[in-house]
Amino acid sequence: MKFIDLFAGIGGIKIGFENTGFESVFSNDFDANCKKTFDLNFSKHKEMHFEDITKIKVNDLPEFHILTGGFPCQPFSIAGYRQGFDDEDGRGNLFFDIIRILKKRKPKVFLLENVKNLKTHDKGNTLKVIYSELEKLGYKITDKVLNTMEYGNLPQNRERVYIVGFLDKSAFNEFKFPKKIPLTKTIHDCLEKKVDEKYYYNKKDLYLKLKDDVVKKDTVYQWRRKYVRENKNGVCPTLTANMGTGGHNVPIILDDKGIRKLTPRECSNFQGFPKNYKLPEIADSHLYKQFGNSVSIPVVERIAENIKKALEK
Numbered sequence: 001m002k003f004i005d006l007f008a009g010i011g012g013i014k015i016g017f018e019n020t021g022f023e024s025v026f027s028n029d030f031d032a033n034c035k036k037t038f039d040l041n042f043s044k045h046k047e048m049h050f051e052d053i054t055k056i057k058v059n060d061l062p063e064f065h066i067l068t069g070g071f072p073c074q075p076f077s078i079a080g081y082r083q084g085f086d087d088e089d090g091r092g093n094l095f096f097d098i099i100r101i102l103k104k105r106k107p108k109v110f111l112l113e114n115v116k117n118l119k120t121h122d123k124g125n126t127l128k129v130i131y132s133e134l135e136k137l138g139y140k141i142t143d144k145v146l147n148t149m150e151y152g153n154l155p156q157n158r159e160r161v162y163i164v165g166f167l168d169k170s171a172f173n174e175f176k177f178p179k180k181i182p183l184t185k186t187i188h189d190c191l192e193k194k195v196d197e198k199y200y201y202n203k204k205d206l207y208l209k210l211k212d213d214v215v216k217k218d219t220v221y222q223w224r225r226k227y228v229r230e231n232k233n234g235v236c237p238t239l240t241a242n243m244g245t246g247g248h249n250v251p252i253i254l255d256d257k258g259i260r261k262l263t264p265r266e267c268s269n270f271q272g273f274p275k276n277y278k279l280p281e282i283a284d285s286h287l288y289k290q291f292g293n294s295v296s297i298p299v300v301e302r303i304a305e306n307i308k309k310a311l312e313k
Contacts, residue, residue: 001022001108002023002063002066003017003024003066004024004067004068007028007053008034008048009031010038010041012070013295014042015274016301016303017068017300019304025064028048030050030051032050035048036282064107065108066110066111067102068110068112069098069112070114071112071113096133099137102137106138107167109165109166110164110165111164111300111307112162114163119145119161127143134165138167139165141163142164142165146159146299147159148160148296150183151181151299152272152296152297153181153182154183155187155190156236156237158238158296162177162303164303166310170313174310175306175309178306183235187219187234190236191269199260199263201252201260210223211259214253217254217255220236220237220251221251221253237251239251239271239288243267267292271294272296
C-alpha cells in the first residue's frame with residue numbers, strides 16, 4: 001500500500017512505514033535544511049517535494065492509501081507558547097490543509113503525530129476541533145500518548161500523541177496501539193566512542209557552572225540556561241527543536257574525557273535512526289533542530305505494523 005508523508009522533516013515517519021512494507025510515493029516539507037538531509041538519504045526519485053503545503057494542489061498528488069504527518073507542533077507545545085490554531089505564523093492552521101487533502105482523496109488510513117500537550121491545549125478544545133473535522137469526513141479515530149522509552153526501546157523520555165483514523169469500521173475495530181515493551185537499551189548504546197573536541201565544555205566558560213553538578217557517567221543532564229537538571233531515570237531527556245540555540249536544553253553527559261553535549265549523531269541514535277543514516281555538511285544547530293523535531297522511528301514502526309495487521313484482517 002502507498003502512503004504520503006506530509007511535514008516529512010528528515011523522514012522519520014517515512015522510514016518507520018517503509019520498514020513495515022508500505023511504499024512511500026510523496027514526501028513534503030518546507031524547510032530547506034531538512035530537504036538537504038532528506039535528499040542525501042533517499043534515492044533521487046523519492047526526493048522531497050519542497051513546497052509550502054498550502055500551495056499543494058490535491059489533484060497533483062499521486063495515488064495513495066495512507067496519509068501520515070507530524071504536523072507542526074510548536075503552536076501546541078509548552079515551548080511554542082501554546083498558541084494552537086491562533087498561531088500568528090499560521091502554522092496552527094496547517095492542520096486544515098491535512099483536512100483539505102483527506103476530504104478530496106479519502107485514503108483508508110491516516111496517522112498524525114504531535115506533542116502530548118495537544119490533548120490538553122485550550123482545555124481540550126483543540127483536540128475536539130481536530131476530532132470533529134476528521135469525523136465529518138467519515139473517519140473513526142483513536143489517539144494515545146506513547147513514551148519512546150516505554151514503546152520504542154530507546155532510552156529517551158519522549159511523550160507524543162499519535163492520532164490514527166480509519167474509514168473502514170471493521171479495520172478500525174481491529175486496530176490497537178502497541179503494548180509497552182521492556183527498555184533494554186541504555187544511554188551508552190546511543191553514545192559515540194570518538195567525539196570531536198568541539199563538543200566538550202572543558203575549556204569553555206560554561207564548564208565552571210557544570211562541573212559540580214555533572215558528576216555521573218550513567219546520567220544525562222540538561223543545561224537550563226541558569227542551572228543543571230539531572231535526569232533521574234537513567235534515560236535522555238526529551239530532545240527538543242531548540243537544542244542547538246544558545247546552549248539551552250542540550251543534553252549533557254560526562255565521559256572519560258570530560259563534560260560534553262550530545263553530538264547530532266547521538267541525537268540521531270536516541271531517535272532510532274539507522275546507523276547508516278547520513279548527516280549533511282550543515283550547521284550543527286540545524287541538525288539538532290531536525291532530530292529534536294523528528295519522531296522516534298521504532299514507535300512509528302510498531303504503530304505502522306498494527307495498522308497493517310488491521311487492514312489485512
